[in-house]
Amino acid sequence: MDDKNILSSNRSHKRLDQRLSLTSLCLISHHPFLSTFRELLLLLKRLIDGCSQRLSEDGQYSKDIIWATLTGCWTEPIPPRVMQDIRELETWILMLLSAPVSVPGKTKVLLEVLPSNIIPTFEFALPDHTRFSFVDFPLHLPLELLGIDTAMKVMAAIMLESKVVLQSRNYNAVSMCVLALVALMYPLEYMFPVIPLLPSFMPSAEQLLYAPTPFVIGVPASFFAHKAIDIPNDVIVVDLDTNQLLISDDINIPDMPVPDCTELKNNLRKSLDKLLLSVPEMESKSDEMAEMNYTFDSDIVDIAVRVAMVYSFFNSANVFANFCEHTRTLRLYPRPVVALQTESFLRSRPQFTQFIAELCKLAFTIYIF
Structure with a gap:
């Protein structure tokens, strides 16, 4: 040349x-x-x-x-x-x-992508199917950003098939909160569309908000202004930046059973306190050690939050405790079909609420245990 x-x-x-x-x-x-x-x-x-x-x-x-x-x-x-x-x-x-790929509960994969003196070996492992499913994002984040009371209101709306939109200027926060709220429904499995982040510049993205199905969608804080549209009447908007719920007068979200919800909130507060108590200790350590401790403490908090959701709420007396006693197996093959005897189930609850009346119908027609 x-x-x-x-x-x-x-x-x-x-x-x-x-x-x-x-x-x-x-x-x-x-x-x-x-x-x-x-x-x-x-x-x-x-x-x-x-x-x-x-x-x-x-x-x-x-x-x-x-x-x-x-x-x-x-x-x-x-x-x-x-x-x-x-x-x-x-x-x-x-x-x-x-x-x-690792075999759940049996093997793990140690992946050395660069010499170990440059970067630590990456570890991949999955828990046994009898344990909580693996969740690799902060489950406690919506509780921390919204507060426990507001977060529980949002959880109730999602469980009862409301259309829920989360918005924030922080794209990572809104994406993680969408995933966390859906994961917190375990052992229920959300069967409707979940979009962690719907871009404002995506052509006709706003049309998804008019879909005739429930959903949980995350959007940038500027989404509605950029699209120059009003919030649809059947959509609940959760603003993570201001901790506010924008709910139309046409939407009614029944309250969760008081004793069970109170116990759940108390246990969730105790779980979040574990994270707050560790902050002064981390400030006195190096950045690398503080990051490791935060990850460790965050994992402990997430496990405590999941345990509280399952045992303090879903398995509580006024929600789904002993629900197996009120089910009938209609078919085993090729796929099990189980029917809930709704009337006997609701009569067995110490406290009847509109929330559980609606949830028990959805749990066996929409959700999968």
């Missing part, structure tokens, strides 16, 4: 800085290792940036040449040095995708 071609190529390399738009890395999997996948994607980004920085140090290549090649924006022949880095990155990705 002559000097003119080299200079022309270098100028085109540097123009990439102005042409490239925002790029997202997405890992698609049905396995629930969210935090580990996030760390792996951040590591991949650092590897790509490191390769780009190394190539740009001599001034011959743009610092965005690796990204341009990977995203298909590079239209010229790929230089040999760049191709070598691309091959190494693609080999790293292939090895990651080829990693085996």
